[in-house]
Amino acid sequence: MLQNCKDVTRENLLTEVASRLPLGYRFVTMTCVDLGDAFDVLYHFDKNYELSTLRLRLPKGETLPSVSGLVFAAVLVENEIKDLFGIAVTGLAIDYQGHFILADGAPTAPLLKNPPPPTAPAAEGAPKNG
Amino acid sequence: MARKSVIPFGPQHPVLPEPLHLRLVLEDERVVEALPSIGYIHRGLEKLAEQKDYIQDAFLVERTCGICSFIHALTYCQGIEALLKLEVPPRARYLRTVWSEMHRVHSHLLWLGLLADAFGFENLFMQAWRAREEVVDLMEVTAGARIMLGMCCVGGVRRDLTDEQLAAVLKSMDKLNRQFDDLIPVILKDYSVQQRLRGVGRISRETAYERGAVGPVARASGVARDFRETGYAAYGELGFVPVVETEGDCYARMEVRLAELYQCLHLVRAAVRKMPSGPISVTPKGNPDGEYVSRTEQPRGEVVYYLKGNGGKNLDRLRIRTPTFANIAPLLAMLPGCELADVPVIVLSIDPCISCTER
Amino acid sequence: MTFLNAIFRNLFSRPATRRYPFVKREPFPGTRGQLAIDPDRCIYCGICAKRCPANAITVSKTPSKSWTLDNYRCVICGYCVEVCPKKCLTMKQDYFSPK
Numbered sequence: 406m407l408q409n410c411k412d413v414t415r416e417n418l419l420t421e422v423a424s425r426l427p428l429g430y431r432f433v434t435m436t437c438v439d440l441g442d443a444f445d446v447l448y449h450f451d452k453n454y455e456l457s458t459l460r461l462r463l464p465k466g467e468t469l470p471s472v473s474g475l476v477f478a479a480v481l482v483e484n485e486i487k488d489l490f491g492i493a494v495t496g497l498a499i500d501y502q503g504h505f506i507l508a509d510g511a512p513t514a515p516l517l518k519n520p521p522p523p524t525a526p527a528a529e530g531a532p533k534n535g
Numbered sequence: 536m537a538r539k540s541v542i543p544f545g546p547q548h549p550v551l552p553e554p555l556h557l558r559l560v561l562e563d564e565r566v567v568e569a570l571p572s573i574g575y576i577h578r579g580l581e582k583l584a585e586q587k588d589y590i591q592d593a594f595l596v597e598r599t600c601g602i603c604s605f606i607h608a609l610t611y612c613q614g615i616e617a618l619l620k621l622e623v624p625p626r627a628r629y630l631r632t633v634w635s636e637m638h639r640v641h642s643h644l645l646w647l648g649l650l651a652d653a654f655g656f657e658n659l660f661m662q663a664w665r666a667r668e669e670v671v672d673l674m675e676v677t678a679g680a681r682i683m684l685g686m687c688c689v690g691g692v693r694r695d696l697t698d699e700q701l702a703a704v705l706k707s708m709d710k711l712n713r714q715f716d717d718l719i720p721v722i723l724k725d726y727s728v729q730q731r732l733r734g735v736g737r738i739s740r741e742t743a744y745e746r747g748a749v750g751p752v753a754r755a756s757g758v759a760r761d762f763r764e765t766g767y768a769a770y771g772e773l774g775f776v777p778v779v780e781t782e783g784d785c786y787a788r789m790e791v792r793l794a795e796l797y798q799c800l801h802l803v804r805a806a807v808r809k810m811p812s813g814p815i816s817v818t819p820k821g822n823p824d825g826e827y828v829s830r831t832e833q834p835r836g837e838v839v840y841y842l843k844g845n846g847g848k849n850l851d852r853l854r855i856r857t858p859t860f861a862n863i864a865p866l867l868a869m870l871p872g873c874e875l876a877d878v879p880v881i882v883l884s885i886d887p888c889i890s891c892t893e894r
Numbered sequence: 895m896t897f898l899n900a901i902f903r904n905l906f907s908r909p910a911t912r913r914y915p916f917v918k919r920e921p922f923p924g925t926r927g928q929l930a931i932d933p934d935r936c937i938y939c940g941i942c943a944k945r946c947p948a949n950a951i952t953v954s955k956t957p958s959k960s961w962t963l964d965n966y967r968c969v970i971c972g973y974c975v976e977v978c979p980k981k982c983l984t985m986k987q988d989y990f991s992p993k
């Protein structure tokens with residue numbers, strides 16, 4: 406359904422990404438979709454206004470290998486996905502330790518379909534930003 | 536030996552219109568490393584969008600950004616229309632183009648004012664914002680609101696323009712053109728502007744491409760990418776050619792935006808003159824199902840909407856990648872090597888819009 | 895040289911600003927300022943409340959008929975005006991000002 410979409414696995418993700426870069430593909434962004442028992446992690450690339458996407462089906466609980474070693478631009482969005490979906494991303498070029506978008510005391514993984522209940526209620530008077 | 540120090544820059548800083556935080560590692564006055572952090576105004580908009588139906592979302596996504604609001608709604612609506620296989624009437628496409636370009640004018644003028652403010656050119660700040668008032672008023676006349684137009688809906692636009700209003704648009708464009716003629720040549724030649732911007736924050740074409748730069752940041756480095764070239768809305772019929780510069784410094788980024796100001800006027804005029812008659816919207820039928828990635832060009836660059844419908848009224852997932860998000864990575868390539876005093880100028884030269892970056 | 899013209903124009907033209915709040919600009923005819931309701935025509939169907947993207951309207955039929963608008967939630971989009979079956983909602987041109 407998605408324009409130019411190709412399925413990849415965790416094993417060949419990095420090689421697939423690496424093989425696209427010399428062809429002149431520009432990294433656009435990543436999208437993460439909560440499917441219930443798995444995530445869809447989409448890597449969007451663009452070449453001459455044409456979008457091409459790699460789709461990685463990631464079962465919940467598995468770690469996501471970072472592509473930021475190959476495409477530095479991915480580091481921000483990978484940190485965002487880590488914050489908002491609670492996916493552990495390995496090998497990040499810059500790791501914000503879950504504080505890229507969220508602050509202390511913010512809900513964990515708020516973009517999941519069923520976010521986990523807040524573990525420790527924020528102390529009275531604690532800053533509630535996030 | 537140079538002394539190393541780490542200073543926090545932002546989120547509250549006199550030159551920053553929005554809360555971006557940079558952790559700068561300095562060697563004496565020279566920046567050697569910069570690390571951004573955001574998250575001060577994350578609003579969870581993508582989550583909220585899942586709870587509203589797809590018609591209401593058009594109003595919601597408009598509030599992603601307080602500057603290029605109309606184009607957010609446009610991108611979203613184009614995505615939904617693609618999922619619903621809706622054909623938008625020609626008049627609606629032209630009106631969308633007119634409002635998009637008005638937004639670009641106001642956004643670039645706003646940015647020009649902020650940039651001038653960042654390097655201490657108060658007078659230019661006032662001149663730019665005074666010109667901006669003209670176009671913001673024009674949006675109020677045509678759409679009924681100054682920034683949050685709320686005019687784009689799934690299937691078309693919500694308000695038609697009368698012939699008198701179209702004539703008023705043309706008149707305003709002439710007025711703006713005269714103001715630009717006064718202002719822009721002076722800015723480009725001004726000594727202090729040149730001193731502050733030339734050679735500052737340069738990035739090469741390769742770096743810009745590799746880091747995924749979009750919009751004027753990419754075009755100032757010679758990457759001729761402008762999504763309007765694909766001809767969405769009415770752009771395909773107006774003879775659009777992107778503005779490109781090759782220097783890649785702050786001055787080039789300013790040149791691109793200033794040239795785009797004229798181009799916007801040209802596009803608005805062309806769209807008004809060619810305005811087809813007919814209906815302005817079609818009623819959407821059914822519910823979106825499937826995935827689609829919708830992209831358009833905002834004043835800051837390409838915006839990406841990922842839409843996933845499940846056949847119901849509500850969307851399964853709406854993801855927004857705003858241009859500033861893409862331009863932060865190139866920003867990190869611009870900063871190392873510059874003087875501390877140039878940091879505000881460089882940051883502003885990407886035209887940062889943090890609240891839409893975090894959504 | 896070109897700027898000389900602009901300088902003179904700036905010197906001899908009226909200021910771009912107004913002495914607000916003493917001098918107020920008339921709102922433009924199509925401006926969306928605030929929402930108004932004609933309660934006599936309203937049938938309390940609740941369509942406006944359901945469609946409002948900002949959840950700003952509350953309509954109830956029981957125990958007593960009421961239609962309330964939270965002005966601080968309303969984003970003045972005008973969508974309710976479009977969907978109201980009785981056309982009893984209108985947009986006024988002046989802005990809502992907190993009392």
Ligand code: SF4
Nearest residue numbers: 936937939940942978
């Ligand atoms: S939609 Fe109109 S008639 Fe129905 S409750 Fe709202 S204002 Fe009243």
Ligand code: SF4
Nearest residue numbers: 946968969971972974
């Ligand atoms: S104008 Fe828009 S936000 Fe305000 S009450 Fe009507 S639908 Fe809701």
